[in-house]
Amino acid sequence: xxxxxxxxxxxxxxxxxxxxxxxxxxxxxxxxxxxxxxxxxxxxxxxxxxxxxxxxxxxxxxxxxxxxxxxxxxxxxxxxxxxxxxxxxxxxxxxxxxxxxxxxxxxxxxxxxxxxxxxxxxxxxxxxxxxxxxxxxxxxxxxxxxxxxxxxxxxxxxxxxxxxxxxxxxxxxxxxxxxxxxxxxxxxxxxxxxxxxxxxxxxxxxxxxxxxxxxxxxxxxxxxxxxxxxxxxxxxxxxxxxxxxxxxxxxxxxxxxxxxxxxxxxxxxxxxxxxxxxxxxxxxxxxxxxxxxxxxxxxxxxxxxxxxxxxxxxxxxxxxxxxxxx
Amino acid sequence: xxxxxxxxxxxxxxxxxxxxxxxxxxxxxxxxxxxxxxxxxxxxxxxxxxxxxxxxxxxxxxxxxxxxxxxxxxxxxxxxxxxxxxxxxxxxxxxxxxxxxxxxxxxxxxxxxxxxxxxxxxxxxxxxxxxxxxxxxxxxxxxxxxxxxxxxxxxxxxxxxxxxxxxxxxxxxxxxxxxxxxxxxxxxxxxxxxxxxxxxxxxxxxxxxxxxxxxxxxxxxxxxxxxxxxxxxxxxxxxxxxxxxxxxxxxxxxxxxxxxxxxxxxxxxxxxxxxxxxxxxxxxxxxxxxxxxxxxxxxxxxxxxxxxxxxxxxxxxxxxxxxxxxxxxxx
Numbered sequence: 001x002x003x004x005x006x007x008x009x010x011x012x013x014x015x016x017x018x019x020x021x022x023x024x025x026x027x028x029x030x031x032x033x034x035x036x037x038x039x040x041x042x043x044x045x046x047x048x049x050x051x052x053x054x055x056x057x058x059x060x061x062x063x064x065x066x067x068x069x070x071x072x073x074x075x076x077x078x079x080x081x082x083x084x085x086x087x088x089x090x091x092x093x094x095x096x097x098x099x100x101x102x103x104x105x106x107x108x109x110x111x112x113x114x115x116x117x118x119x120x121x122x123x124x125x126x127x128x129x130x131x132x133x134x135x136x137x138x139x140x141x142x143x144x145x146x147x148x149x150x151x152x153x154x155x156x157x158x159x160x161x162x163x164x165x166x167x168x169x170x171x172x173x174x175x176x177x178x179x180x181x182x183x184x185x186x187x188x189x190x191x192x193x194x195x196x197x198x199x200x201x202x203x204x205x206x207x208x209x210x211x212x213x214x215x216x217x218x219x220x221x222x223x224x225x226x227x228x229x230x231x232x233x234x235x236x237x238x239x240x241x242x243x244x245x246x247x248x249x250x251x252x253x254x255x256x257x258x259x260x261x262x263x264x265x266x267x268x269x270x271x272x273x274x275x276x277x278x279x280x281x282x283x284x285x286x287x288x289x290x291x292x293x294x295x296x297x298x299x300x301x302x303x304x305x306x307x308x309x310x311x312x313x314x315x316x317x318x319x320x321x322x323x324x325x326x
Numbered sequence: 327x328x329x330x331x332x333x334x335x336x337x338x339x340x341x342x343x344x345x346x347x348x349x350x351x352x353x354x355x356x357x358x359x360x361x362x363x364x365x366x367x368x369x370x371x372x373x374x375x376x377x378x379x380x381x382x383x384x385x386x387x388x389x390x391x392x393x394x395x396x397x398x399x400x401x402x403x404x405x406x407x408x409x410x411x412x413x414x415x416x417x418x419x420x421x422x423x424x425x426x427x428x429x430x431x432x433x434x435x436x437x438x439x440x441x442x443x444x445x446x447x448x449x450x451x452x453x454x455x456x457x458x459x460x461x462x463x464x465x466x467x468x469x470x471x472x473x474x475x476x477x478x479x480x481x482x483x484x485x486x487x488x489x490x491x492x493x494x495x496x497x498x499x500x501x502x503x504x505x506x507x508x509x510x511x512x513x514x515x516x517x518x519x520x521x522x523x524x525x526x527x528x529x530x531x532x533x534x535x536x537x538x539x540x541x542x543x544x545x546x547x548x549x550x551x552x553x554x555x556x557x558x559x560x561x562x563x564x565x566x567x568x569x570x571x572x573x574x575x576x577x578x579x580x581x582x583x584x585x586x587x588x589x590x591x592x593x594x595x596x597x598x599x600x601x602x603x604x605x606x607x608x609x610x611x612x613x614x615x616x617x618x619x620x621x622x623x624x625x626x627x628x629x630x631x632x633x634x635x636x637x638x639x640x641x642x643x644x645x646x647x648x649x650x651x652x653x654x655x656x657x
Binding site (some may be wrong): 047060 | 354386397399429430431433434435438440441442447448450452455457458459460461462464465469476487488489491493495496499500551652654655656657
């Protein structure tokens with residue numbers, strides 16, 4: 001059995017259920033509980049649901065200390081770019097504790113960050129900046145593309161004993177989808193085949209999974225069978241599922257809304273080039289954002305970002321198909 | 327006597343026994359670090375070595391009053407804090423030598439000493455980076471219905487970071503039991519305080535956040551002990567955060583090997599006359615507690631303990647060069 005809810009509601013459902021299940025789960029954020037009618041505040045009280053000042057650095061550091069002491073804080077950061085304000089705490093403090101202490105301490109903490117508000121929010125609030133965190137040792141990075149994965153990955157994130165960066169996409173927040181009833185968790189490091197296919201492997205990340213699925217649908221009408229894979233977590237990254245798909249399809253196109261040189265696509269391309277080169281019948285193709293800031297003006301914003309049309313062009317080139325008229 | 331953290335010392339006025347314990351602790355730190363310097367210069371100690379020679383009164387006056395479940399967060403200059411909090415000297419030195427028997431198996435090193443059993447929860451090498459951890463620990467203690475204060479050490483250089491203001495504000499907002507202990511040694515790495523700020527006292531920065539604060543002579547271990555005891559009593563009773571600024575002076579460079587050109591600007595000799603160990607001995611003599619012979623005995627015991635630690639650390643193997651999966655991620 002399942003129920004249909006929006007992506008954001010699925011995330012909230014996971015947090016609520018985990019808070020019900022485990023008293024150690026705390027919820028912090030700058031606009032948390034702005035009204036006494038806030039459902040989290042009403043249900044869990046002000047000890048566990050806390051408003052924080054606009055102090056991302058202290059907020060994440062404080063959550064780290066609470067996590068070391070045995071709590072499981074979830075820190076709502078709103079915009080992913082606000083992580084950058086607190087980079088030392090995100091990258092270089094709590095993430096190191098477990099290793100540097102020989103495992104004496106662990107930091108079970110979830111940082112929730114929204115990304116990719118590519119709807120005129122311009123250069124500082126639209127970035128798909130997850131790629132820059134995937135090489136941080138000790139940090140796990142979740143990147144759900146559907147409501148079901150959003151709930152399942154959040155459940156897993158809260159139960160995980162490590163710092164987890166949970167990236168939610170702003171343009172997907174209201175997208176509805178089926179979510180399994182009852183307890184639902186999705187394992188980290190296990191990619192999901194969102195659409196099976198045999199001619200080409202198309203890997204999307206986060207929001208770009210939707211772009212990939214649209215392109216695959218369009219191509220299917222032309223008789224091109226595209227397999228769409230969603231890694232779901234980019235640290236750990238499930239390279240094996242991608243390699244085994246490429247071993248069958250022999251073609252790989254990667255779609256990522258991140259800038260090309262900070263993209264998950266670049267990392268997957270390198271892994272497949274090293275580990276799956278003999279499978280390939282055509283060069284790997286990366287359809288990413290340009291290495292540019294996102295523009296405010298809509299036509300320029302669209303120029304910078306990947307879209308279905310750009311993905312289809314890349315698939316055609318990989319398979320040696322004549323471009324379809326659009 | 328080992329002189330580490332007591333089980334439940336409570337906070338009380340200093341007496342002969344308490345003074346002897348502080349003396350022993352300061353000698354242990356001094357002897358350890360004086361031995362560390364040649365070990366570093368002969369490359370038996372790996373990596374960066376930051377000494378706190380001259381600042382021992384702060385570590386001793388603070389850490390010896392804490393219970394094991396009252397955590398300390400330290401910084402890059404951690405040796406004194408660690409020893410005074412009860413970290414075993416041999417395991418600390420083994421850590422500094424990168425050996426398998428180090429308290430973190432040589433994976434952390436001098437700037438990242440952790441010993442959970444003694445409530446030495448972490449040391450960070452990024453100035454100011456440790457400050458908010460104490461607020462989280464204190465909040466956790468509050469939520470658990472305990473009220474175990476957390477202590478975080480920082481230097482005067484950290485007071486110029488944004489995270490300092492953010493953290494003091496948050497601690498005040500939530501009124502959690504944190505004692506911020508500033509070791510104001512007048513130098514931020516290689517430059518004097520006057521090159522960094524026009525604020526004379528770090529304690530002046532607490533008032534706008536409505537956090538109680540005091541500045542004390544950080545080379546007077548009795549004064550550090552007395553004022554910290556009051557702060558601890560207040561924090562344990564739910565009185566919220568406190569900032570203790572200890573004016574002190576490091577008699578060595580920022581790290582071993584620091585060329586120290588900038589140090590011509592300071593009068594080490596004047597500070598040597600205010601050496602915290604000598605001052606405590608003079609105070610104890612005047613109070614009729616003990617005399618310099620007692621201090622010599624404490625020094626000798628400390629130097630013996632250091633030699634035993636050196637033997638232990640040198641006898642410890644280097645760790646297996648592999649990275650166990652359970653250390654890559656916690657499970």
